[in-house]
Amino acid sequence: MAALGKIRSRGITLIAIIGFGLFAFIAEEAFRSCESSRNNQRQQIGEVLGEKISYEEFAKLVDEAQEAMKLMGQENLNDEQLNQLRDQVWQGFVQYQIVKKECDKLGLTVTDDEMQNVLNEGTNQMLLSTPFVNRQTGRFDANQLKQFLAQYKTQQNANPQMAEQMQAIYKYWSYVEKSLRQQLLMQKYNGLLAHCFLSNPVEAKMSFNEESEESQIQLAAYPYSSIQDAKVQVSDADLKSKYDELKPRFQQYVESRDIKYVDVQINASAADRAALLKQFGAYAKELSAVADPTNVVRKSTSSVPYLGIPVGKEAFPTDIAQKLDSMSVGQTLGPVENTQDNTLNVIKLVAKQQLPDSVKFRAIQVGGTTPDEAHQRADSIYNALNGGADFATIAKKYGQDGQEQWLTTRQYEYSNSMDKETQGYLNSLLTMGVNEMKNVTLTQGNLIVQVLDRKNMIDKYTAAVVKKAIDYSKETRGAIFNKFSSFASANQSAADIIKNAEKNGYKVQEVKDVTTAQHYLAGIRSTRDAMKWLFEAGEGDVSKMYECGDNGNNLLIVICDKIHPIGYRGLDDAQVKELVKQAVLRDKKAEQLIAKAKGANSIAAAKAKGAQVLTVNQVTFAAPVFVQATGASEPALSGAVYAAKKGAFSSHPVKGQAGVYQFQVINRTKNAAKFDEKAQEMKLRQKAMQYAGNFMNELYIKAGVVDNRYLFF
Numbered sequence: 001m002a003a004l005g006k007i008r009s010r011g012i013t014l015i016a017i018i019g020f021g022l023f024a025f026i027a028e029e030a031f032r033s034c035e036s037s038r039n040n041q042r043q044q045i046g047e048v049l050g051e052k053i054s055y056e057e058f059a060k061l062v063d064e065a066q067e068a069m070k071l072m073g074q075e076n077l078n079d080e081q082l083n084q085l086r087d088q089v090w091q092g093f094v095q096y097q098i099v100k101k102e103c104d105k106l107g108l109t110v111t112d113d114e115m116q117n118v119l120n121e122g123t124n125q126m127l128l129s130t131p132f133v134n135r136q137t138g139r140f141d142a143n144q145l146k147q148f149l150a151q152y153k154t155q156q157n158a159n160p161q162m163a164e165q166m167q168a169i170y171k172y173w174s175y176v177e178k179s180l181r182q183q184l185l186m187q188k189y190n191g192l193l194a195h196c197f198l199s200n201p202v203e204a205k206m207s208f209n210e211e212s213e214e215s216q217i218q219l220a221a222y223p224y225s226s227i228q229d230a231k232v233q234v235s236d237a238d239l240k241s242k243y244d245e246l247k248p249r250f251q252q253y254v255e256s257r258d259i260k261y262v263d264v265q266i267n268a269s270a271a272d273r274a275a276l277l278k279q280f281g282a283y284a285k286e287l288s289a290v291a292d293p294t295n296v297v298r299k300s301t302s303s304v305p306y307l308g309i310p311v312g313k314e315a316f317p318t319d320i321a322q323k324l325d326s327m328s329v330g331q332t333l334g335p336v337e338n339t340q341d342n343t344l345n346v347i348k349l350v351a352k353q354q355l356p357d358s359v360k361f362r363a364i365q366v367g368g369t370t371p372d373e374a375h376q377r378a379d380s381i382y383n384a385l386n387g388g389a390d391f392a393t394i395a396k397k398y399g400q401d402g403q404e405q406w407l408t409t410r411q412y413e414y415s416n417s418m419d420k421e422t423q424g425y426l427n428s429l430l431t432m433g434v435n436e437m438k439n440v441t442l443t444q445g446n447l448i449v450q451v452l453d454r455k456n457m458i459d460k461y462t463a464a465v466v467k468k469a470i471d472y473s474k475e476t477r478g479a480i481f482n483k484f485s486s487f488a489s490a491n492q493s494a495a496d497i498i499k500n501a502e503k504n505g506y507k508v509q510e511v512k513d514v515t516t517a518q519h520y521l522a523g524i525r526s527t528r529d530a531m532k533w534l535f536e537a538g539e540g541d542v543s544k545m546y547e548c549g550d551n552g553n554n555l556l557i558v559i560c561d562k563i564h565p566i567g568y569r570g571l572d573d574a575q576v577k578e579l580v581k582q583a584v585l586r587d588k589k590a591e592q593l594i595a596k597a598k599g600a601n602s603i604a605a606a607k608a609k610g611a612q613v614l615t616v617n618q619v620t621f622a623a624p625v626f627v628q629a630t631g632a633s634e635p636a637l638s639g640a641v642y643a644a645k646k647g648a649f650s651s652h653p654v655k656g657q658a659g660v661y662q663f664q665v666i667n668r669t670k671n672a673a674k675f676d677e678k679a680q681e682m683k684l685r686q687k688a689m690q691y692a693g694n695f696m697n698e699l700y701i702k703a704g705v706v707d708n709r710y711l712f713f
Contacts, residue, residue, distance in 0.1 A: 046090075047706035048097045055712055061089050064175050071172045072129060075414060083519045086713060096182050098699045099189050108192070110184045115177075118184065119145070126180050131169060145173070193695065197688040204680035208673075210621040215641050216667040219616050220606035221629040222593040223659040229585055232592075238584045243571045246583060250569040250576050253701050256513040257534055258562035261522055262497065262506045264484050264555040268472045276470060280335035280344045283466045287348040288332040293464035302466045303343075308423045310353050310430065310460035311413035317467065320347060324461050334466075343467050351462040355430045359407045360453035364395045367445040378446030382439040391450060404452060409460070425449075430460075472553070484555045488545045494559045497542065512575065513564065516710045524554050531710045539563055586657075593660040597653045606662045615666075632658035641665060 045058045065085055066077070077085065103109070118124055122140035127133075132144040152170050243250075268276070286296045297306040304317065313321045319338045327333060327349040334346035366381060368374035381394060395402025407429055412418075418426075421442050428438050432451040440447040487504050491497045501508045511522050516535060521527035526548045533543050537560040546556045562573075569576045600606040607613045612629045619625045621642035624635040634656040641663060644650055649664040 044708060045712060046094075046708050047704065048094050049101055049703050051097070053093075058090070058093070058709075061093060062086055064171075065089050067168070068172055068175045071168060076416075079525065083713070086709065090707070090709065092182075094700070094703070094705055095696065096186065098696070098703050099186050101703075102699070103185055103189055106189075106192070108185065108188055110181050110188065114184065115181065116142075118180065124180065126176050126183065130173060130176055132173075148173075193692065194685070194689055197685050197692065199681035199684040199688075201677055201681070203684060204677050205675070207622070207684055208675050208680050210642070212671050212673050212675075213620060213642070214617070214669055214671055215619040215665050216615070216617050216669075217619055217641055217663045217665055218603045218613065219627065219629075219637075220597075220600070220603055220611035220613050220662040221627055221659050222597060222611050222653075222661070223630045224586055224589040224593070225630070225658075226610070227589045227592060232585055232588045234581060234584050234588070238588075239571060239577065239580050242584045242587070243576070243580045246580060247568055249579075250573075251567070252564060252569060253566060254515050254517070254707075255535075255566055256515045256564045257560060258510065258512045258564070259514055259522070259534065260494070260498065260508050260510045260559040260561050262501055262508055262557045263522060263524060264480065264506065265549070266472050266477050266480050266553045266555070268470050269476045272473045272476055273470060275473070276344060276468075277335060280346055280466070280468075284332055284334050284346045287346060287464055287466070293348055293350065297464050297466060300466045300468065302468060304465040304467045305416050306464045307413075307415060307418045308420075308462065309412070309418065309426050310351065310355055310462050312357070312409045312458060312460060315409075315413035316461070316463065316465065317341070320345065320463070320465055320467070323347060324349060324352075324463060325459075337470070342470050344470055346466040348464040349461065350464060353460050353462075354457050355460045356454035357409050357456035357458050358454070359429050359451055360404060360455075361407065361429060361449055361451045362391060362395075362402050362404050363450075364391070364398060364400055364402060364448040365445065366398070366448060371444060374445035375441060378439050378441075378448060381448055382437070385437060385448065385450075409458075469551075471551075481555065485545060488557055492542060494540050494542055494561070497557065497559065510561065517707050518710070519713070521556075521558065524549050524556060526550070526552075527556065528710065528713065530556060530558055534558060534560055535710070590655045590660055594653045594655065597660060597662055600662060601651055602649055603662075603664050611662065618671075627656075627658070627661070630656070630658035632656065634658070634661070637661050637663070 043055050044052045045055045046053045062085065065088070066082075069075075069077070069085070074081075119127070119140065119142045122134075122137075122142065124140070127140035128138075130140065130145075132141050132148065133139065134141040134144070148166075148169065152166050283296065283300055287293050290296060292308075294306055294308060297304075304320070313324060316324070319340065323333060323336075324347075327347070329349055329352055332346065332348040334344075336345045336347075337343070338345060364381060366374055366378040368377055381398075384394065385391060392402045407426075412426060425440050425442075425447065428440055429449065429451065432438060432449075434451055434454060437448065437450040440449060483504075484506075487500075487506065491500050498508050509522070514521065514534065516531070518531070521530045521534065527546065530543060530546045530548065537543070539560055539562060541560045543556075543558040543560075546558075548554050548556055564573070571577055571580065596609055597606060597611070600609055600611075603613055614629055616625060616627070619638060619641045621638055623638065624633040625638045625641070626633050627637070634654075636656050637654050640650060640654045640661075644663075644665050646665050646668045650662050654661045654663075
């Protein structure tokens with residue numbers, strides 16, 4: 001009982017302790033929950049129509065598109081190309097999800113029969129990029145596709161190389177089929193929308209008259225530029241009133257941020273350049289002296305590999321390709337500097353030949369338990385074929401189909417490396433005559449190849465190229481890095497950086513309206529970390545020093561200068577205020593010039609009041625008239641001229657974009673165009689569709705799209 005009484009006497013304290021313990025437990029769980037939520041959010045690349053898109057989901061879509069591009073011959077995408085691909089995949093995904101939702105509401109789908117009709121027709125551009133195109137008709141061949149799919153199902157256990165090739169083609173076809181279904185659904189939706197816009201004969205006739213009726217006028221122009229801005233009084237009330245009128249123009253649908261930044265580029269010093277030139281002089285001597293430049297190019301770590309086989313000019317960098325035709329075989333050129341890509345170059349033209357761009361051939365792969373057995377078996381097959389044996393029959397005997405196939409230059413000329421056996425094999429194919437057969441010996445076996453056709457003879461080049469960036473030394477980088485690092489340490493506020501940058505030899509630059517959709521900050525590569533920082537920073541925050549750019553050759557400090565949230569930009573925004581001010585100035589100048597023009601009842605009277613007089617021909621209602629005196633297109637003037645009678649003077653001045661105008665219609669004629677009712681109606685429908693093309697933008701805004709790709713790429 002005493003113990004119970006003791007507990008009761010300290011009840012408030014115990015309750016406080018227990019309460020704190022419970023709070024700590026709940027807070028810990030809440031923290032874990034929030035942390036888990038943040039981790040999930042970090043894995044979300046975006047959101048469309050309330051649906052989260054994970055990084056894995058998007059990466060899979062990009063991988064599919066990239067694999068498709070590889071099969072189309074576009075391999076080894078650089079950063080710029082990869083960013084473009086990601087943009088295309090993202091935009092395509094978002095657009096399809098938005099349209100699909102609208103189609104679901106309407107009950108629109110793409111049926112299997114509709115897909116089959118497109119396949120049978122065989123003219124869709126997507127289908128023409130597949131391997132199932134009939135070379136004679138130039139159209140997609142649905143039967144070839146059916147044969148491939150049947151073969152794919154039955155030959156899953158074929159030899160690994162064949163199975164891998166078929167798997168790649170099957171994946172590509174799956175990608176094309178999915179993309180085609182999406183394309184057809186979007187076309188169906190657009191077609192439904194297009195048929196909502198109609199025209200009629202009355203509208204067509206009016207439209208034709210507006211295009212064909214031309215007026216010649218005498219124009220009196222009072223340019224706004226004739227009044228100095230300083231002589232116009234603009235009050236805060238004027239700005240507020242005009243802002244309220246124009247406010248819808250200043251709505252933004254994504255958050256953006258203004259930045260100030262200091263960017264220091266690390267470049268090679270004079271000593272660095274001298275050392276590199278000496279090194280390239282040695283490369284030039286070595287290339288001149290050797291018959292096989294493979295080792296020289298490899299040891300130089302050139303960015304252009306040496307394949308040792310003839311390739312098309314397009315396989316070389318543009319600056320190298322431009323020099324090949326002016327070189328003689330055996331010549332070594334360089335060192336040559338290319339300022340566009342900041343490189344030094346040495347070129348040796350080993351050979352130049354006229355060779356086919358495409359070779360049609362068939363082959364039998366011959367193996368054995370030992371290389372000698374394979375060679376002997378190959379000799380036997382080769383002799384039998386030379387004696388008149390059927391190629392396909394012998395190929396079938398060895399478990400192959402001996403199928404005819406095409407080798408194009410693009411299939412091998414962009415390779416990063418090539419062994420001696422592959423070089424010999426390709427050289428054989430390129431130089432053999434039509435119907436010629438050859439027994440190609442390889443380390444592990446043989447290939448019996450026969451060339452069936454050669455097409456498109458072009459110049460091909462075997463050239464060794466040493467291309468390397470004019471790079472800075474460690475000493476140069478260290479000196480620049482240490483100086484800028486010291487500046488960053490000594491100036492950690494935005495005000496200090498802006499105040500002291502110029503004294504230290506640096507320049508403060510700015511970029512307006514940075515959004516998360518941008519790949520690079522201030523156009524500098526590899527700035528993903530800086531982008532992440534920026535969209536978590538507050539106004540006035542200063543970043544750490546980032547090493548970014550190509551190969552880390554940029555040092556960057558960023559200031560988050562201004563945050564523009566989703567919504568309406570206010571009048572306190574400098575850009576908005578300037579736009580509003582210019583609109584107020586136009587209005588006030590227009591008032592003054594209209595008052596000045598008042599009372600003028602002829603062109604001569606307007607000229608006496610200071611107007612610039614000029615003749616303007618071919619004024620129609622359908623297009624805004626361009627006024628040379630003010631340098632502006634004026635839709636209001638076109639409308640006023642169309643409404644005026646021939647010979648009449650417009651005593652009421654017209655307020656335009658760049659001035660106030662009075663005019664007299666001197667003449668009015670019809671141009672030589674002939675009225676075609678159906679064609680005019682079609683033109684009106686197309687114009688209406690162009691105006692309605694903004695529907696996608698409206699749907700996009702309503703879809704609540706969130707783009708977090710900057711966190712990942």
